[in-house]
Amino acid sequence: MSKPEAVKEASMEMQKAMIARNYDAITSKNETGRKVSSTFVPGNLNELLMCFDIVNNLPEINAIQAGMRKASGNYIMEAEKSGHSEDVCTYVKCDIGQMSKGNIAPNGKPYPNPDVLMLSYTGCYTFMKWFELLREEYKCPTLMLHVPYEGDGHSTKNMRDYIVKQLKDVVIPGLEQVSGVKFDIDRLRQYLRASAKAEDDLVWCLEQGKKKPSPIDAYFGGVYYIGPIFTAFRGTEDAVEYYKMLRQEVQSRVDNKQGPLTPEGTYFNDQKYRLIVEGPPNWTNFREFWKMFYDEGAVVVASSYTKVGGLYDQGFRHDPENPLESLADYCLGCYTNLNLPTRVDLLAKYVEEYEADGLLINSIKSCNSFSAGQLMIMKEVERRTGKPGAFIETDLVDPRYFSAANVKNRLESYFQMIEQKRQGAHRAA
Amino acid sequence: MSVADIVSRCEQMYEDLDFSYARKWKAAQAGRKVVGFLPVYVPLEMIHAAGCLPLGIFGGGDSMEVIHGDAYYQSYICRIPRSTIELGVTKRLDFVDGMLFPFVCDVIRNLSGMWKIMFPNVWTKFFDTPQNFDPAIGGTYYVQELQELREGLEHLTGRKISDDDIRRSTRLYNENRNLVRQVYALRAKEPWKCPTSEVYVLMRAGLMMDVEEHNQMLKDYMAAASAEDRPKRDNVRIAIFGSFCEQPPLNLIKSIEMAGCYVVDDDYAVVNRFLTVDVPTDGNPLEALALTYCTHSVETSCKYVPVEEDKGKFHIAAVKASGAEGVIYATPSFCDPALLDRPMVCHRLSDAGIPYIAFKYAENSGQMQPIREQAGTFADSIKLWS
Ligand code: SF4
Numbered sequence A: 001m002s003k004p005e006a007v008k009e010a011s012m013e014m015q016k017a018m019i020a021r022n023y024d025a026i027t028s029k030n031e032t033g034r035k036v037s038s039t040f041v042p043g044n045l046n047e048l049l050m051c052f053d054i055v056n057n058l059p060e061i062n063a064i065q066a067g068m069r070k071a072s073g074n075y076i077m078e079a080e081k082s083g084h085s086e087d088v089c090t091y092v093k094c095d096i097g098q099m100s101k102g103n104i105a106p107n108g109k110p111y112p113n114p115d116v117l118m119l120s121y122t123g124c125y126t127f128m129k130w131f132e133l134l135r136e137e138y139k140c141p142t143l144m145l146h147v148p149y150e151g152d153g154h155s156t157k158n159m160r161d162y163i164v165k166q167l168k169d170v171v172i173p174g175l176e177q178v179s180g181v182k183f184d185i186d187r188l189r190q191y192l193r194a195s196a197k198a199e200d201d202l203v204w205c206l207e208q209g210k211k212k213p214s215p216i217d218a219y220f221g222g223v224y225y226i227g228p229i230f231t232a233f234r235g236t237e238d239a240v241e242y243y244k245m246l247r248q249e250v251q252s253r254v255d256n257k258q259g260p261l262t263p264e265g266t267y268f269n270d271q272k273y274r275l276i277v278e279g280p281p282n283w284t285n286f287r288e289f290w291k292m293f294y295d296e297g298a299v300v301v302a303s304s305y306t307k308v309g310g311l312y313d314q315g316f317r318h319d320p321e322n323p324l325e326s327l328a329d330y331c332l333g334c335y336t337n338l339n340l341p342t343r344v345d346l347l348a349k350y351v352e353e354y355e356a357d358g359l360l361i362n363s364i365k366s367c368n369s370f371s372a373g374q375l376m377i378m379k380e381v382e383r384r385t386g387k388p389g390a391f392i393e394t395d396l397v398d399p400r401y402f403s404a405a406n407v408k409n410r411l412e413s414y415f416q417m418i419e420q421k422r423q424g425a426h427r428a429a
Numbered sequence B: 001m002s003v004a005d006i007v008s009r010c011e012q013m014y015e016d017l018d019f020s021y022a023r024k025w026k027a028a029q030a031g032r033k034v035v036g037f038l039p040v041y042v043p044l045e046m047i048h049a050a051g052c053l054p055l056g057i058f059g060g061g062d063s064m065e066v067i068h069g070d071a072y073y074q075s076y077i078c079r080i081p082r083s084t085i086e087l088g089v090t091k092r093l094d095f096v097d098g099m100l101f102p103f104v105c106d107v108i109r110n111l112s113g114m115w116k117i118m119f120p121n122v123w124t125k126f127f128d129t130p131q132n133f134d135p136a137i138g139g140t141y142y143v144q145e146l147q148e149l150r151e152g153l154e155h156l157t158g159r160k161i162s163d164d165d166i167r168r169s170t171r172l173y174n175e176n177r178n179l180v181r182q183v184y185a186l187r188a189k190e191p192w193k194c195p196t197s198e199v200y201v202l203m204r205a206g207l208m209m210d211v212e213e214h215n216q217m218l219k220d221y222m223a224a225a226s227a228e229d230r231p232k233r234d235n236v237r238i239a240i241f242g243s244f245c246e247q248p249p250l251n252l253i254k255s256i257e258m259a260g261c262y263v264v265d266d267d268y269a270v271v272n273r274f275l276t277v278d279v280p281t282d283g284n285p286l287e288a289l290a291l292t293y294c295t296h297s298v299e300t301s302c303k304y305v306p307v308e309e310d311k312g313k314f315h316i317a318a319v320k321a322s323g324a325e326g327v328i329y330a331t332p333s334f335c336d337p338a339l340l341d342r343p344m345v346c347h348r349l350s351d352a353g354i355p356y357i358a359f360k361y362a363e364n365s366g367q368m369q370p371i372r373e374q375a376g377t378f379a380d381s382i383k384l385w386s
């Protein structure tokens, strides 16, 4: 039996159309003459790429798309057959396996070869080797922007200067050469202004998770909310429009005391558990995974995954007055570029501020950047907040690592634990 | 001193997970500090210039039972962070005053933050090295990072580190690197005289002891090994790559040799070979370190290779220089850097007509039979086809 189509809100439809247009722009590059870059989500320089009329293709997003279309499993196996280890990130293998299977974009047309690999190297080691692997295949120019890790819990002037210097001396001249377009800093300022506007609206939406009932799901719904701003649309008027529309939708749910809309088309109002979630979601069984939460009455009120492309809720905004410096600060401040104690601080703060019942960690086999140290994060957040934590394990796009029964069991025991904790607190009062 | 004496002393140090040498070194003089470092690379001369003992922490090997460490990591994370945590929570590192976690991968990176939470009284620093190797860009950044390292060490010890202090230490480490290279060259020339099982512990012990003492030891070893009459076997000559971080157990290193392979080059615990030339000792010592890093350091998986054509060149040159006939790409399980790099490096080896095999290990791997068989078959095939 085929699954019923997910019910979508207007903002989701708008986003779908934006993504489709971007895929069309990518796959029609040979007709339009536009240049295409491949780049990563965290620390992406979308506004800068726009200054050179370069279309932005994001292999991580393509892997997600393949995961949701249930195509990723084959791609991964294909990559493993050709010598890639079963141990490494499945986004990489999905991308590489897809290449060997004709490299077809979601619009059914083949992906053209990128003209440039924009390696903004923020918060994840794998990025560096992933693009070395792609460079081996495409033999195209690769621009490396090394973003230092905030090991001591903060950025320094040296880190910022280093990034700005790389932007000025490596990235911008490189993009000029690839595109043949001269860099115009005022154009960048204009895009950054649009980014900041959209970022304001995104933050407003994310913060509505503090309300009861929460009008958003900040994890499963959240991945849609962050879509445009984390990918090829930050800095565009489309994104400004999208976030305006999203804000109106959330506002209307707030006014009506409604929860978020589930894919089944019902408003999820009966919210029993409020969770903070750490780690990326699983994509191969995304809807099934989501359903396990709302079926049990669990809503996610804040998540760290919605911060991988920037911690806007902690005050960062792209700043047209200091364009390059602000791009540097943006890259430095992405979630996986923060050290572990800072991540603990942030998650504990979310538990308190969003009045959550606890922290749930979805640990991703693929992703050392997120996962190494998560057990300690859980213990620390539990200790600091006095709220119980829970740990589940899945993968991003490798269906072999999604065990529905296992995940469901763990979630159910977690909810029981929360109940017990509540009753204990009740008795003590 | 005989080879046997030197090797047995090194083995003892290598096996000693209570780090008695470092404890004694610290106790010998009031105010002495020990600074631990993890793989792959930190500038040891900076620690030395601060008057501290740099102590290489390479996990727990195969003799330590990991009880607590496993509670910190999922099954799909390599072993070195969990055994390092085990060393910490079992108080085997309770005398260590500072810990440096260099950039290798996201696991060690995140471990630096865990250490901050678990051991708040230890000065813990994530030590970053640039991935941009232009001296004017990455070099400038690195000089400032070294300056911050210097200030951190000054804070730890309560004494200033002068430029001359760093120059003096750099000289000693230049000598060390030179001697290490000589040992490697001797092994490449006459591998039957310097088996890798010996060279390996000699280097590992060196990363736990005073550099001057190690320099003397390297000289003594070369003199003693050259003088010994050891039979030459009909072994093939191979290079090992991929083993720069979590270390294989000594038994595995021995098994490869016993399977008929002379290891003539390797990247085991590569820190003392990371810089491939002398660091200049005139001028600004931090600039000298930065420049050498940018222009003369090994290609290893924790570094970006900026130019496509250069990928794997280092490995091929190392194979040629050491006269290796094949490569064993031996990586820790779940090691992203080594495993993501493996297909690329192996493609280049293939293109250059260099045979290779690949396998994975863990620092506590116990089953040597499959490794012996694989390495033995590889050796036979090289003999047959070369
Ligand atoms: S390791 Fe994690 S952050 Fe890095 S590419 Fe894979 S999923 Fe993304």
Ligand code: SF4
Pocket: B078, B079, B080, B081, B104, B105, B106, B107, B108, B245, B246, B332, B334, B335, B336, B337, B338
């Ligand atoms: S063994 Fe590999 S994955 Fe593990 S810490 Fe070392 S470099 Fe990282």
